[in-house]
Every structure is written in structure tokens, then in C-alpha cells.
Amino acid sequence: MKMPILRIGKSGDKRPLSSRISGACRLGLLPSSLVALLVLPATLSAQEGDDTKTRRVIEEVIVSAQKREQVSQKVPISMSVMSDVFIQEQGIVDVAEALKFVPNFKIVEYGNIVSPQCRGFTVSEGNPSFEAPCGFALDGVAFSRGAYFSAGLFDLKRMEVLRGPQGTTFGKNTTAGVVSLYSKDPTEEFAINMSLQYGLEGVGQTRGELGIGGPIIEDVVLFRLAGVKEDRDGFMENTYHQTDPSVDEEVGQKERTTYRAKLTFPNVMGADVKLLHEKTELYAGGFSTKVIPLNEAWADFIRSYDPNADFGENYKTSNLGANAWTDTKRTQIDINAEWNAWGFTAVAATGELVNVQKINAFPAPVPFAYSERNETSPFKTAELRTISPDFDGLLGLDSLFGVDLGSSSFLLGAFWQEQELENLSIAADVYYAGIVGAVGASVGLFLPTSTVEQVSNSLFGNPGPSESFLILFDQVAETKAIFGQLTWNMNERWTMDLGARFSEEEKEAHWDVSYSMPAPLLNPTGDRGYVKDKSLSNFSIQPKVSLGYEVQENINVFVHWAKGFKSGGFNAYTSTGDPERPNQTNPDATVGSLEYGDESVTDIGIDLKMKLLNDQMLLNISLFRMDVEEFQVLTEVLGSKIPGTGVRVPNGYQQVVNAGKARAQGAEIDLTYLATNWLTVISAIGYNDTEYLSFPLDNCGPEEEPDADTGKCDHTGYEFLGTPKLSGTLTLDAKFPLAGLWEALGESEFHVGGTVEYTGAQFAGNYNADNRTDAEYSYRAHLGVSNPAQGWNFRVSAINLTDEYSGFSATDRGLGVKTMSPFPPRTVIAQFGWSY
Numbered sequence: 001m002k003m004p005i006l007r008i009g010k011s012g013d014k015r016p017l018s019s020r021i022s023g024a025c026r027l028g029l030l031p032s033s034l035v036a037l038l039v040l041p042a043t044l045s046a047q048e049g050d051d052t053k054t055r056r057v058i059e060e061v062i063v064s065a066q067k068r069e070q071v072s073q074k075v076p077i078s079m080s081v082m083s084d085v086f087i088q089e090q091g092i093v094d095v096a097e098a099l100k101f102v103p104n105f106k107i108v109e110y111g112n113i114v115s116p117q118c119r120g121f122t123v124s125e126g127n128p129s130f131e132a133p134c135g136f137a138l139d140g141v142a143f144s145r146g147a148y149f150s151a152g153l154f155d156l157k158r159m160e161v162l163r164g165p166q167g168t169t170f171g172k173n174t175t176a177g178v179v180s181l182y183s184k185d186p187t188e189e190f191a192i193n194m195s196l197q198y199g200l201e202g203v204g205q206t207r208g209e210l211g212i213g214g215p216i217i218e219d220v221v222l223f224r225l226a227g228v229k230e231d232r233d234g235f236m237e238n239t240y241h242q243t244d245p246s247v248d249e250e251v252g253q254k255e256r257t258t259y260r261a262k263l264t265f266p267n268v269m270g271a272d273v274k275l276l277h278e279k280t281e282l283y284a285g286g287f288s289t290k291v292i293p294l295n296e297a298w299a300d301f302i303r304s305y306d307p308n309a310d311f312g313e314n315y316k317t318s319n320l321g322a323n324a325w326t327d328t329k330r331t332q333i334d335i336n337a338e339w340n341a342w343g344f345t346a347v348a349a350t351g352e353l354v355n356v357q358k359i360n361a362f363p364a365p366v367p368f369a370y371s372e373r374n375e376t377s378p379f380k381t382a383e384l385r386t387i388s389p390d391f392d393g394l395l396g397l398d399s400l401f402g403v404d405l406g407s408s409s410f411l412l413g414a415f416w417q418e419q420e421l422e423n424l425s426i427a428a429d430v431y432y433a434g435i436v437g438a439v440g441a442s443v444g445l446f447l448p449t450s451t452v453e454q455v456s457n458s459l460f461g462n463p464g465p466s467e468s469f470l471i472l473f474d475q476v477a478e479t480k481a482i483f484g485q486l487t488w489n490m491n492e493r494w495t496m497d498l499g500a501r502f503s504e505e506e507k508e509a510h511w512d513v514s515y516s517m518p519a520p521l522l523n524p525t526g527d528r529g530y531v532k533d534k535s536l537s538n539f540s541i542q543p544k545v546s547l548g549y550e551v552q553e554n555i556n557v558f559v560h561w562a563k564g565f566k567s568g569g570f571n572a573y574t575s576t577g578d579p580e581r582p583n584q585t586n587p588d589a590t591v592g593s594l595e596y597g598d599e600s601v602t603d604i605g606i607d608l609k610m611k612l613l614n615d616q617m618l619l620n621i622s623l624f625r626m627d628v629e630e631f632q633v634l635t636e637v638l639g640s641k642i643p644g645t646g647v648r649v650p651n652g653y654q655q656v657v658n659a660g661k662a663r664a665q666g667a668e669i670d671l672t673y674l675a676t677n678w679l680t681v682i683s684a685i686g687y688n689d690t691e692y693l694s695f696p697l698d699n700c701g702p703e704e705e706p707d708a709d710t711g712k713c714d715h716t717g718y719e720f721l722g723t724p725k726l727s728g729t730l731t732l733d734a735k736f737p738l739a740g741l742w743e744a745l746g747e748s749e750f751h752v753g754g755t756v757e758y759t760g761a762q763f764a765g766n767y768n769a770d771n772r773t774d775a776e777y778s779y780r781a782h783l784g785v786s787n788p789a790q791g792w793n794f795r796v797s798a799i800n801l802t803d804e805y806s807g808f809s810a811t812d813r814g815l816g817v818k819t820m821s822p823f824p825p826r827t828v829i830a831q832f833g834w835s836y
Helices: 040-049 083-091 097-099 147-149 295-304 431-440 449-460
Strands: 006-007 013-016 080-082 105-110 113-118 134-138 141-143 156-165 177-183 191-201 207-215 221-232 237-240 253-268 272-285 289-292 322-339 342-360 369-387 407-431 466-491 494-515 530-553 555-566 599-612 617-630 634-637 653-658 660-675 681-693 724-739 749-759 776-787 791-798 807-811 818-823 827-836
Touching: 080 083, 080 097, 080 617, 083 156, 097 105, 097 147, 097 724, 113 134, 113 147, 134 147, 141 369, 147 322, 147 342, 289 295, 295 431, 407 431, 431 449
Parallel strands: 134 177
Antiparallel strands: 006 013, 080 156, 105 113, 134 141, 156 177, 191 207, 191 827, 207 221, 221 253, 253 272, 272 322, 289 818, 322 342, 342 369, 369 407, 407 466, 466 494, 494 530, 530 555, 555 599, 599 617, 617 660, 634 653, 660 681, 681 724, 724 749, 749 776, 776 791, 791 827, 807 818
16 A cells, blocks of 8 residues: 655655645634645745755555545545554544544544544434444444544554545445544564653653564565553543542543554465454543533532532533543454456454443532443444456447447445444433532522432432432344445546445344332333333435546546435433333423434535645645435433423433434645645645524523423524534644754754644534634644654654643533533653654
């Protein structure tokens, strides 16, 4: 697999280009992103007089975005590609950090919750069986659970980020895009690489990565072993630890251990066989969120539990903790063979995800509602595909009515997967005392602990962890699909791609829900426990058509149309009983559902891919519009109306529903520019204009007046929450040879550079005016020295250079408190790498 190559001199050294052909520089500053374009004329004229033997060039990048090896500039997809060198030089260690350099893609993390967001479309962890619209793939095998996005990046060849529906080749639930990682393969020659990181300031962290490989028996069996060990401290002090030492002293920490083993047999009866096994253990500790009271009653109430609580703008929080343990493992076999110019590939994989989450519903030390979730998610998958040789004409038809039909080829495949949610259990305790105290604080009345207990005793007869429920849920999903894509090179300039995937999915689910008795809040009539079985099946067709035109060499324009599909499913989490039951207390109550329907996406786009200035600039521009029908959203189910009023009793239950229509449209720009022999400019720019075309039944914010009949708010015409219109990065990287300073330094180089990240204004949490965050800038910088000939490098990087205290904030449901999730403080990391 070919990576970007930096070429200097006539025969020259070959060095991996420290730029990933993805874009890296957030365009928050549109003017800053235009810096590269402004200097083009001067640069171009200077280069015309340069010795062309010494200029740098960007070579072709080979990708597997369409399940075949292709030059990235020939692929009709809006995509970004990061090389292993860029990932290493930027000190990137996980997917969330890498996506900061990709337009219109990000990971939203709050403690132990990981939610991918692609072009504004995301998913909530409130329903474990609700799958994300952003797919994730490891070495060509697709995964649908959001927890996989917490994967660490190590020993990679490249990372491909594909935007827009990718259902033709990757299947369902990839309606907004796919993040695809490809790990390094064993090599014919012995090779070793290592990397060490150590935190010098801010967030303390240590990380070690090692990869080693080569032949066991030359030309018979090759191996590669790689692993990473990472310990990252929390960046917020939990003051409640002083009251209860069993609670973590810090929150926001991570501990990750991963290893991967590969064996390759280059010639087994003419086929290349690859075996892989990988295992990861991850601990994510604590809500990196703090509660800021908006009245004195709340401050006094929280301090009654934690006298040391600090509500200022600093890295201190006070909560009962929220931790997650995630273990993943996979075993995979790949077989590749050629016969008479036909290519054949077989892939089979099995593995599982085990996840344990412990969450206090309110990020404060108040005993309000505590839950623990356990799940095991095993999977099995297999895929067979073949790639034809190039045929003359259209599948052998040379000409039609005297018109030459060029050449063509096709890909055909079959897919099968079984995925389970096995022994999913959700247990929760509800505390009367915490509820009574929180209600008082929300209206500005502080109730001392003794008073809270007296009130809860008189109302409910018990101040302790008073009610509880247990949900046991199992689900099996089996998917079968066939897919294909025809590529027709009509002539030297025009190309057409026609693809489709035909999928059938069957799901079966089982619920066993029980409650403590009595349970006047959760189960007032005593009839809400239930056992139920359900099944559903669906069939989908996901077509794609693209037309490409080569304007001139290295300038290609593509127009595409695609349909994506997100399958329906079940609502696993039903905290107030069977929502499909007849309501025995009030027929006016909103009744929910245990299942929801399919969602479909139509995507149209134009992709302009250019290699300019004698292969010194790579510029990709994509325009897109995605329309979603039967939009799947997580929304609250309301309870009964209080007699004689229009007020509904909170039900405490959220469910996925098909709520309406939505649209995202905008532009994505990736730029890599070798401005001079020493300066590289990398930029990624995302513009995303989102709108709910129809959304009459959304949850209401605290300042909104709900509809009298539905208890909901109509947010038709509103933008998506947490989705800025404009975002981007701008990275400048400079390298200077040191040999001129001291001959002993040989081929050593000095590195210096930095990145500006911009995130535009956005609504967070709800549509209250005070929940619209301002546009933000973030800065990172690096400097170091390397010797490519000797294979070593040393680098010091600083993140959040200005040490700004900012991040996600939201008013918490209008209850008199605000939540704040700040980004980590300024962090300085030293990194040493060596390869042989």
C-alpha cells in the first residue's frame, strides 16, 4: 500500500511526507485558511526559477474506500486520509483526537460516553440498541457500536474518513460516513518501531508503543507484533473524594492496554493468507463535568453533601463518579488470491465487546438516581468478494452504434453478520431524599439534610435508595447482503460508477423488566413489570451513482447520488414499564413504543479533486446535501396530565422515534500544500448548514412553552444541537536541515509548527438563548528534531496553548443549575520515536 512520499533530488531520498492527505487545519478562520492561496503566485514564480531536481512533490495515495485499491484522487467520495507519519508527528493517540483534523466529523466525549457525530448526525447513549449513523471499520471489518470509536491509534498504515452514505460497500448504519483504520502488515525485512510519550505539564500521561516484525521463515511466514500501554491522569479534581475516599480523586482519566498479533503466509497454494488477533482493555474514569448553581439554594444543597464543593471556573468538580470499563477483542482471517487476472478476497472475523458503566444521573454528589449497565456484544462476520479484470468496452461490448465504449470492471460481494446484545442489564436506584432536595433547590428553597429526610419519610416512608428497577434485554441481529459496483471508463476523460447493496436484516429481542415493591414513582399501579418478545425484519436497497470527468491530468470532478439506510430497532431502555401497555391510571397519558422504524438518507454531492503546482498542492473540495426521511431521534415520553391542569407528570422514559425530516448541506475542503522546500501547509475546513425540515415532537427547553395537547415543542426549521456551521484547522509545519550548523548533525532536521482550531457558535443541550456557545479558537504548537536517515525523532507538543478554560456548557433542564464540560488545560507532551 503506497503512502505519500516526499522526494528530493534526482534519485533523492524517499521520506514519508509529514502530511496526511486529509486536511488538517481547521478553517475556523476562513481568512487564515486562505493564507496558502494568497502566497501561491509568489511561490509559483519562485519555483519556476528553482532547480526542479530538488523540489518536493506529493505522490499518489492508495486507499481502500471502495473495497479495492485505488488512487485517492480517483475515488468519487468526500474523504480525508491520514498517514501513519502525520498521526505520529502530531502525537495523536485516539480517534477523537484525529477527527479534530477532519472537516464535519468529531467525537463527543463526556466521561465514559462516546458519541460520534458526522455532518451533524449523531446518536445518544440513552438507548444501548440505538446505533450510530457513523460506521467504524478495522482492517475492512465493519462495527456499529459507538464504543469502538474509543479505539486507540497505534501501528497504523493509515486512517480513512469517508463522508456521506457508504452503504454500498460498508452496509447499513453508515448513512453519514465511516471511519476506517488499517493496521500495518508484516514485512519481508525485519522492522521495529517504538514511540514514547510523557506529559511535562497539565494532564499527566505516559504512553509507550512498540511494533516489531519480519520473517519467521523467509517467503513462508511473516509476523508482526504491536502493542500500546497508555495511562492518562484526570484533569479535574473531584472535591467529593475528601468526603468519600472511595470516589476517584480525579475525573477524566484513561487507562488503555492494547496488543495486536499478525501472521502472514505469502504463498499458500497461490493465495496470501493473513491471521490477526487483537485485544484492548480501556478504563475511562469520571464525568469531566461540573455543576454550577444558578441560585444559592442549589449551592447550599450541594455543599450539604460536599462542604469543599467549588463552583468557580477552574478544574474542580464534585460528583459521585461515572466510570466505564470496555474490553474488546477480535480474531480475523483474510485470504487474497488472483486467478486469470481476477481478484478474490475472503474475510472472516469474530470477537466481542464487553462494557460496564456506572453512572450517577446527576453530575453532583447528590444521591438522585444511580445506574449500572453491563453488556456483552459478540459478533461474527464473513465477506466474499471478487474484482474483475479490465474488460474492453462495457463488460465486453466494444462499441455501440460505432461509438467506442472504453473499458470497464466490476466488484461483486456477499456479506453475512450476526451481532448480539447479550445479557444487557440496566439496574437503577432512585433516591427520594435527593429528589425532594433537588425539587426544593430548583425553586430556590434550601432544605437541610434532616428536613429532606423528614419530608421524604412523610411522602414516601423511606429516605434511602428507595425504588429500583432492573431491565434485562437480549437482542440478536442477523444481516445478509449482496453488493456490487461497476466502474465504466467511457473514454479517456469520462468515468461512471454504478453500485448497489441489497440487504436483509432480522432482529429478535427479549425484555424482562422488574421493579422493587412498592414503587410509587416508577410503578404507581404495580403493573409495569413485564416480559416480552419481539421480532422485526427489513429489506433495503442502497444504490449509488457517480459520474467523473477528468478536466485535465490531476484535476477530476465527480457528481454523485446515493441512498443510505439506517435500520429500525428496539427501545431497550424502558424505565417506567411497558410503554405499549394500556394506561390504567389516565387514558390521556402519552403511550410509547418498544420499536422504531427504518431511516433513509438521500445524498447528492460534487467532489473536485486537484493536484496542482507540479504536484506540490493537493486540494479537495466537496459540496453536499443530505436529506433524511423518518429521522430517528431519542425523545422523552410524557406521562399523564394532572387532573384539571395542562401539566404532565414526568415519565422518566426516553425512546427512539421516527420524528420527521432533517437536512444537512455544506462544503468540505482538504488542503495539503508544499509551499516551499521547508514549509508545509495543511488545512481542513467544514461548513455545515443543518435544519430540521419537520420536527413537531421534540423535547422542550426550560424557556419554551410546550404544545397543550402533545406536551412537545415544534422545532421545525431549527438547526441541529451541537453542530456549528463553520469549523476547521490550519496547520503550518516547517523543517530546516541542521547540517549547515554543525557537520556532526548530519541529516538531522529541526521541526517547528502549530495548529489553529476553530469551532463556530452552536446550541448545546437545548435551544435556550444562554445555551448558544460563542465561537472558539484553540491553539497547539510543536518543535523538535529528527534524523530520517537514522530513524529517530524527538518532539515537544503543547495543546490548548493559551490555557483557555472553555468547552461544552448547558443549562440543566431549567432546574436552577448549569453544567460545564471544559476541555483539558494546557498540556505539554514530550515524545520520542525510533524506527529501524
